[in-house]
Amino acid sequence: MTVLVTGGAGYIGSHTLVCLLDLGYEVVVYDNLVNSSVKALRRVEEITGKNLEFVEGDVTDSGALDDLFAKYSIDAVIHFAALKAVGESSQLPLQYYETNVYGSLCLLNAMKKAGVNHFVYSSSATVYGEVNPSPYVETMELGSPSSPYGASKVMVERILADAVRVNPKFRAISLRYFNPIGAHPSGLIGEDPLGVPNNLLPFITQVAVGVRGNLSVFGGDYPTADGTCVRDYLHVMDLAEGHVAAIDWLAEQSNFNGVEAFNLGTGTGVSVLEIIASFEAATCQKINFEIVERRAGDLPAFWANAEKADKVLNWQAKRSLSEMMEDAWRWQSKNPNGFS
Template sequence: MADNCILITGAAGFIGSHCVVALAEAGYNVIAMENSKSTNNLAFQQINKILGWEVKTCRCDLLNYEEIVKIFERYKITTVIHLAAMKGVSESMNYPIECYRKNLVSTLNLLEVMRLYGVKNLIFSSSCAIYGNQVQMPVAETALPHSISNVYGKSKLFIEKILSDLSRSDKEFKITILRYFNPVGAHSSGLIGEDPKRKQISFLTLLGKAALDKEMNLSLFGSSNIRDFVHVMDVGEAHVAAVSNLESGDSFKVFNIGSGIGISLLQLIKIFEHVNCVKISYTIKDRQESEIEAIIADTTLAETDLGWKSRKTVEEMCTDCWKWMTYNAINF
């Protein structure tokens, strides 16, 4: 039985792959978990290239309780970083049952197995989507959710509530919730990044697609919408900070993970074009009603309690994303 492992669910995904690299490089013994479809994902081969050794991987669908039990039987897991989820906002609106099942049932299965095996350290991937539409900017962790317009955001909020109830009922559970704002970019090697073939991709990856495909004209809804973009490797580092902080302070903690800087979608296009010397064809359209005008993180708490602050610039987000897109264009 391998000792003191950190289990990372959704490890071949966009954020998961960068977390695996950050934690493995920080010296943690990582088990990268994925469901059956993605176990042989290119991401794991690329992660191994970055690390220079083979990361441990396992196949498991979190909707299958017995499969999770097998993983906990096999490894001595001490901490779980739970990223696996269905994250498509529009998909969540069209398929609410599937979204709730994929996000809630898989989390409940995981929590039950964790309790069964006495594994009580958890870091959970939440989202700024749980804030809904806020007036006060930047948004602090204490802000009350307001008018959450999509099923995905609601599913994350429900899980947060479940975790809060769990920590209240069992004081041995140490739970940290990380509310990511807009993770973008890629590893600076260009070896891992966000798969542009997925249904739901970040705005920056969409820009990369538009820059690669000269025929593509981007419909830019809400060009003045303000977002808080944060480099995905900074997000990975936030997990390293959260793991080392799990044992200290409160047993239930929530942190915003963003850059604390708001920039508009149009500004991001201009920066992307400038730093990468490319042209993107786009047409400005009206903001869609369901879209939030602005969301910016107050990151004070992460800075003071976790000792974490995003370090990479928006220019680095754009160059790293473009490097990933151009190096791997043949696979897309």
Template structure:
């Protein structure tokens, strides 16, 4: 099926751009759409350079709330599958603007699924999140069968989307769906050519720390020092963006196998390393990678934060053949190279 295209939604963003690069490096033909609210088309130029492409990557500035634009796109290209990474993704912003998140993340996906159904495109890889799990699980490594229950609109939008995709697959035969639950993607391309480029102050820890290291931000705020962890700060599971991108290719390969059946299938996988790092460990690791002291202050806990969130990635290893290759040092080394070479991102 590599003679047809894979549509990557949100394909100029952090996860989407690295996934598009990995797909191209593995022989897939890619079309990218994005509304560019939190990304830059410059990422496509970097992909073209790294993949040694002679032609530009087909790109369309499309908001998937615009169902007519999606229809026109599906009329113009023969798609085999969709890798759906487009979404608003700030937890804090979702609490302040829940309707914006539900409209974009849910209504946009409804439009996408409608158009896919109309054009008989029934293969989808969806970017979900570890935020779909109940957070108070006593620090145990999360498995896919653990209880679900979100504490913010962003997480609920991901869980609702998982449910929608599953319901659509249950409603008729032929759907092959993979739901990938990410645990804190970070890192960058080791060349320094590609990385995360948030338009606003980063809402995630590692890019925030890197921006403090490069001097764009003043200091890191460490929220809480009395957690039941090795140093009192919260522990999370981080995964290198290169590992995460490879998992999408493996997910598509699984779809190649199961889509020949007329039955519908939905598979769910955690994507992480299975190893947790505390906030202070992240700060120290980035300090070593950058060779700079990273100022930080201790603030009270934030409501809803828990001690430890780590995944059990064994199901993805068993069924996808996925195993994270990179550790914290590579994540920080590569992120620092990107940040120091591109202190203002793609701008």
């Protein structure tokens, strides 16, 4: 089976490529490298001992997408390509909607023309918005996320619901990720944010490796056990395996026409202070931090109900918090400046 992976050079995409190649899938990566490096793809080849096809291009370029589907015989698509910084999306809303929504439309149209009918979409826990209580369950109504980033994920989920309705052969899965962290255990690939990291763990590892001075913990007065924000952190390799489970499930359904959403998380909430303590315990590195004002837009706490993915896809997040920390640290300490 040949899988087109948009955004495959990025953090989650590159880890998913490892799983796909290890299991014998052929992969074609399509990425404009705006937030990634072609070195990640070479490292994926090094880890797996397999070759992949790479086409540099933009998901908003319909002509290039048509050429791509004409050149390769694609069976299924995993669509990671997107802009993902929640805060930045409020500064650059049009750019975010263009890449995340219009780019998805261009891809879906190109798939339709080429007769490719299996689609796995990178959605996010942000689609539950600000009012749903945790744990989040897939049966909840989609919320109204305040950021253009979150809104773009809701919009594409709605577009998929309409697209499957009018094409009886089309089937899709929206994977709603919680908080992926960690890295491939080889230390060859990992998260490599451009500039100041928006996410907690890359910030912690950059402090530990000496690239940043100290960590600001945003808010110590939330209504949580220790006052800091609580999230559902899962190992990026577990998340990557969820994509293979999704691709396989779509291929196995004989008469399925529709879109299914699945939460990919551990089902457990962990606070910022617990993450710091866990990182220090797993790596023997000391993290200097201070608790500062809350950051606009952060919710106090959310985590997944991951029972549907377990029951339907036979997928579970298996790796421990200390594995997440050890693997993230191996990546950062071997590559203090990421891929550059």
